[in-house]
Amino acid sequence: MINVVIGGQLNKQQIEKQxxxxxxxxVxxxxKSDLDAVMALKNKQADYYVGACETGSGGALAMALALIGSDSCVSIATPSTIMEKEQIEEAVKDGxxxxxxxxxxxxxxxxxxIPILLKK
Known part of the structure; x- marks a missing residue:
């Protein structure tokens, strides 16, 4: 069982359903709100955080970047690029x-x- 918290600014209910x-x-x-979601992750009440915004990093990851650091965060899709499955697997492998x-x-x-996280 993995615990996923959803923060970010957009599509929270759609992401939850998916x-x-x-x-x-x-799963x-x-x-949660951005702050509550990241605090749950930081306090080991959640295993993973996901969030969406218009850029893939601003509203989606700002609080996570501030509280847990860039070594733990990654933008897997921006307006111009979407990571390939192998790149996402590597990011998960890298922590x-x-x-x-x-x-x-x-x-x-x-x-x-989600399938990558479930395999980990």
Whole structure:
């Protein structure tokens, strides 16, 4: 079982629904404010943080970058690029636990990210 918190600025309910559909009983998902989501991650009440905004890094990851540091965070989709599955796997392998992405890419990146997190 993995615990995922959703922060960021956009599509929180859509992201929650998609994660629950992909993960089933293997994923516990909660939607929180950015601060509460990152604090849950920092305090080991969550395993992973995901968030969406227009840029994939600003509103999606600002609080995570500030509180847990850039070594734990990665933008997996920006307006101009979306990471390949292999790049996301490498980011997870490298210890990234907070993932930001654009609202428009959320379906595609969540479809790649959640199975990778469940395999870890």
């Amino acid at each position: 994660i629950m559909e992909l993960g089933g009983s293997d 516990n998902v909660s939607v 990234k636990v907070a993932f930001g992405f654009t609202a428009t890419s959320s379906k595609n990146v969540i479809d790649m990210l």
